[in-house]
Each structure stands twice: as structure tokens, then as C-alpha cells.
Amino acid sequence: MHLPANHLWRKIESELTGKDHAEAAAIMRRYLDEIPASWRGYQALRDRLVKRVGRSEAAGAGRSTRGSRDEFHVQRRGIARVCFIGAANCGKSAMVSAFAQAPTEVNDFPQTTREPVAGLLRLPGGDIQCLDTPAILPGTVDGDGFGRRLLHLISTGGAAVAVIDAGEDATAQASLIVDELAAFDVRVMPSAIGVELTPQGRGGISFAGDPIAKSDAATARRMLAEAEVLHARVTVRSAFSEEELAASLAGQTLMPTVFVVNKDDLPGAERAESELRDAYPDHAVISTNFLDEANFDALQAAIVSALGLRAVSLLEGPADDARATPLLMRAGSAVRDLAERAGDVDESPVAALVWGESVKHPGQEVGLSHLIAEGDRVHFRA
Ligand SMILES: Nc1nc2c(ncn2[C@@H]2O[C@H](COP(=O)(O)OP(=O)(O)OP(=O)(O)O)[C@@H](O)[C@H]2O)c(=O)[nH]1
Ligand SMILES: [Mg+2]
Structure with missing residues (x-):
């Protein structure tokens, strides 16, 4: 938002x-x-x-001997960014280096990581940038520890993975993360963002994405008017609550967050997991450790879901069994967005043939504004 x-x-x-x-x-x-x-x-x-x-x-100029490189600025890569965040020494770096091959240092003392380090999770359909980040310490929002630039960095992600050390108090670590982020106007959310507001200079309020029920549109218009937002595009990606829209309007950044109970080889991991499930019943909670990578697939799926990504296939020919390229697209995307992402389509398409959930008939012809669904197979027509 x-x-x-x-x-x-x-x-x-x-x-x-x-x-x-x-x-x-x-x-x-x-x-x-x-x-x-x-x-x-x-x-x-x-x-x-x-x-x-x-x-x-x-x-x-002249006062700093360190040059102007900003260590907390990381070039974006891939289709989305996810930050691995958490308390000191909880195993963020070990996770990101095993999960996304980030060239980062793992060490058994707190505050080893002093600036973000990027890894890349390569998925069929797109790469996801995974950032190892310095520890969140109590008072980070007040400038202690790595300070507000760390929280700002975290706010640039499309989702977060909150790493919890199974050997320490799980709910205390989770509260530290949730509270420090909240004080920076970043609100931890259990699932993908359903509604996005893009303020505009003029044009009133318009809706895009998933069709919205008349009554929901009326509620959204009322809330926007009360917040004195007169011109904005409201993109509906999936079902969203009034609470979510209100948080967006209050200027909060919504951060879908997956909890990872790390070091699950340690005694106490099961208790940590059940405590988190009780405290955050709507969130994904996944146990892992970087040694056996057993639940990395589950973590991958939880990240894709938190980012609100849908797997679709681009067909080279006008047939369901034509050669296909997978693409991960945000929920609420239209055929037009797919064409933009695909980029190298010879001529700009004017229509598409679609096989899958979003159409009634296999191979149905649709226009550019047609919304695609998970699993759809699409062939562009120029
Ligand atoms: N047993 C066990 N130890 C782990 C696991 N993951 C990390 N560790 C250990 O935990 C310690 C801290 O790991 P790091 O990955 O450096 O932790 P961090 O969260 O990046 O720490 P900071 O950068 O200081 O905030 C190291 O000694 C790791 O070997 C795990 O899954 N199981
Ligand atoms: Mg680290």
C-alpha cells in the first residue's frame, strides 16, 4: 500500500x-x-x-570518508522480495544461505549480520529475492541496534519470513518482531494482501482486478471518502477485510508473514510450534532447520502463497498440449499483465485462448482484461 x-x-x-x-x-x-x-x-x-x-x-561532501554506498539499499531482482527477519542469533543467515544460496556469514554470536545479503530462490515461473537481514533488537524503532533503516528495508519486501529460534522463548521472539514492525507502521498479516490502493492525481475512485460486490465497493468508497482519498485505483487481488482496507488507509504497510520455527532439531521445537500456532492461528507456521532441509518445499509454498502468486502456463501454440512456459503471476492479474510479463511476445496480443478454471469452455477466447486463475494455460492471439 x-x-x-x-x-x-x-x-x-x-x-x-x-x-x-x-x-x-x-x-x-x-x-x-x-x-x-x-x-x-x-x-x-x-x-x-x-x-x-x-x-x-x-x-x-568532504565530511564522510566512507563514500556514499548505502549498505541497506539492495537492488531488486526477480519477481518479488522476501525478507528473513528475527531476533539475534535465531538462524536467519543459516536459513537464507541454505534456502536461497545467499553468500552470508553464519556464526554463533549475536549481530553477526550487519547489512542485508541477497539470495535468489529459483522457481519455475520466476525468481524470488530472499534477503538475509540484521537482527531486530528491542528498541530498533527508536534507533537502537540497526535502527529504522532495518525496518524500512523490511517494509520493501512483498512478504516476510519471521525466523523463530526453537531453543528460545517463541512467543517473545514473535512479539518482538510484530511490535517493532507495528511501531514502524508495518502490520504483520496472516496471508496475501487482498486489496491495494494506488493514489492517483485525478479520476476519482476506480476498481480493478477481481470483481467486487456492489456492497463491498460501497463500503470501500465510504472508507476512502472518510480518509479523504478522492482519487485512487483500488486493485482487488482476493477477498479482503474492512480491517485490511482500514490499515492501508491509515498508512500502514501490510506485510504477509510466514513463521518459521528454526533449529527444529533442538528439544523444545514442538512446544515452540504449538505456542506460535495458538498465538497466531491464521498464519503459516513451518518447522525447519538448515541441516536437513526437510520442510523447505513447504516453506517455498508458504512464501508463494504469502506473496499471492498464482502459477499459470504460457502456451506456444493454440492447443492445450502445446509447449508451455510456467509463469508466477499475482492474484488478480489479467491477460494484459501476463502479456506484459511475458515481454517477448512478437506482436502485442489482442486476445487469448484459455484452458483452465477462469473459463467455462476449454480453449475459450478472452480479451485482455480477462482475469486469470491458478493453473490457467494461456495462448496469446495477435
Ligand atoms: N542446531 C541448529 N543450529 C542452527 C540452526 N540454524 C542456525 N543454527 C546455529 O545458530 C547460530 C546462529 O546462526 P545464524 O544463522 O548466524 O543466526 P542469525 O539469525 O543470522 O544471527 P545474527 O546475524 O547475529 O542476527 C549458529 O551457530 C548456527 O550454526 C539449525 O537449524 N539448527
Ligand atoms: Mg545473520
């Missing part, structure tokens, strides 16, 4: 308070990175940031 530009500016200003020029420049650069130039209504905010970054960098 994106904040309206004026709210976002206030949030950025509050983060800049008390920072020296180099830190302020790094924060603003991160935000510039996160605000695509294509967002309508954000140009003024971008211009202001660019100007201020320039000033901060000029003012900071």
Missing part, C-alpha cells in the same frame, strides 16, 4: 529528523527508489526529494 504523497512526505520528514547529511541523503535515495516515476501525483514529491538529496550530498 502506498501512502498519499502528502502523508508520505510527512513520514519521510519525520525519518530525516536528527539525521546527518549523509544519512538523510541515504534515506531519501531509498524512498526515491521505492517511488516509481510512473506513479501519478507523486512527481512533486520526487522533485522535492531529488533537490534535497542534492543539497544533503553537497553539504555532506
Whole structure:
């Protein structure tokens, strides 16, 4: 969820308070990175940031001997980003290096990891960037430990894997994560995000994605009006609650989160798992350890689900048994999005033939706005 530009500016200003020029420049650069130039209504905010970054960098020049590399800025790769997060020494680095081959250091003392390290989970249909992150410590939101730049980094993920050390108090670790994130306006959610708001400069409120019931649309319009959001595109990806929309409107970042009970080779792992299931009944809770990788498939599936990704196939020919390329697409995607993702389609398609759940008849011809479902097989027609 994106904040309206004026709210976002206030949030950025509050983060800049008390920072020296180099830190302020790094924060603003991160935000510039996160605000695509294509967002309508954000140009003024971008211009202001660019100007201020320039000033901060000029003012900071000569005072810093460390150059301007921002260790907490990681280039995006793949179709989505997932951050592995948790308390010190819980096994985040061991997990991410075994699960996604991140070249990161594992060591038996707290705060080994001091900056994010990226790995890549290669799936048929797309790669998912997995970030190893420094530990969340009590008071991180107040600037202790790795501070707000860690929380900002976590907020850039499409989902999170909360790693819980089975040898320590499980619910205390989970609360630490949930509370520190909440204080940074990141709300831990049990499943994929069902609704997304993209503020726009004009055009009123429009709906895209999954068709929404009239009464739900009315509720959404009322809530948007109360929050004084007049122009926005509401993309419905799957069923969503009023609570979810309210959290988005309150400027919170919604973070689907999977719990992993790590070090399940240790005694106490079963108790840790059942405690978490009791405290977070709607979340996925998966036991793992990096030594036997037994539940890595389950973790993979939970991440795909938390990101709201659906597996579809792109057919080379106009037949169900034609050669197929798998693609992972976000729920609520249309044929048009699929064509954009596929990219190298010779001519821009005007229609598609579809086999699968989203159509009544096998091989049915559909338009670009047709919504695709899990398992659909699609052939474009130019
Ligand atoms: N028994 C067991 N030990 C593990 C497991 N995973 C990690 N460890 C051990 O836990 C210690 C910490 O592992 P790391 O992966 O460095 O932990 P971290 O969460 O990245 O720690 P920080 O970077 O300091 O926050 C190391 O001694 C690991 O060998 C596991 O599945 N089972
Ligand atoms: Mg680590």
C-alpha cells in the first residue's frame, strides 16, 4: 500500500529528523527508489526529494570518508522480495544461505549480520529475492541496534519470513518482531494482501482486478471518502477485510508473514510450534532447520502463497498440449499483465485462448482484461 504523497512526505520528514547529511541523503535515495516515476501525483514529491538529496550530498561532501554506498539499499531482482527477519542469533543467515544460496556469514554470536545479503530462490515461473537481514533488537524503532533503516528495508519486501529460534522463548521472539514492525507502521498479516490502493492525481475512485460486490465497493468508497482519498485505483487481488482496507488507509504497510520455527532439531521445537500456532492461528507456521532441509518445499509454498502468486502456463501454440512456459503471476492479474510479463511476445496480443478454471469452455477466447486463475494455460492471439 502506498501512502498519499502528502502523508508520505510527512513520514519521510519525520525519518530525516536528527539525521546527518549523509544519512538523510541515504534515506531519501531509498524512498526515491521505492517511488516509481510512473506513479501519478507523486512527481512533486520526487522533485522535492531529488533537490534535497542534492543539497544533503553537497553539504555532506568532504565530511564522510566512507563514500556514499548505502549498505541497506539492495537492488531488486526477480519477481518479488522476501525478507528473513528475527531476533539475534535465531538462524536467519543459516536459513537464507541454505534456502536461497545467499553468500552470508553464519556464526554463533549475536549481530553477526550487519547489512542485508541477497539470495535468489529459483522457481519455475520466476525468481524470488530472499534477503538475509540484521537482527531486530528491542528498541530498533527508536534507533537502537540497526535502527529504522532495518525496518524500512523490511517494509520493501512483498512478504516476510519471521525466523523463530526453537531453543528460545517463541512467543517473545514473535512479539518482538510484530511490535517493532507495528511501531514502524508495518502490520504483520496472516496471508496475501487482498486489496491495494494506488493514489492517483485525478479520476476519482476506480476498481480493478477481481470483481467486487456492489456492497463491498460501497463500503470501500465510504472508507476512502472518510480518509479523504478522492482519487485512487483500488486493485482487488482476493477477498479482503474492512480491517485490511482500514490499515492501508491509515498508512500502514501490510506485510504477509510466514513463521518459521528454526533449529527444529533442538528439544523444545514442538512446544515452540504449538505456542506460535495458538498465538497466531491464521498464519503459516513451518518447522525447519538448515541441516536437513526437510520442510523447505513447504516453506517455498508458504512464501508463494504469502506473496499471492498464482502459477499459470504460457502456451506456444493454440492447443492445450502445446509447449508451455510456467509463469508466477499475482492474484488478480489479467491477460494484459501476463502479456506484459511475458515481454517477448512478437506482436502485442489482442486476445487469448484459455484452458483452465477462469473459463467455462476449454480453449475459450478472452480479451485482455480477462482475469486469470491458478493453473490457467494461456495462448496469446495477435
Ligand atoms: N542446531 C541448529 N543450529 C542452527 C540452526 N540454524 C542456525 N543454527 C546455529 O545458530 C547460530 C546462529 O546462526 P545464524 O544463522 O548466524 O543466526 P542469525 O539469525 O543470522 O544471527 P545474527 O546475524 O547475529 O542476527 C549458529 O551457530 C548456527 O550454526 C539449525 O537449524 N539448527
Ligand atoms: Mg545473520
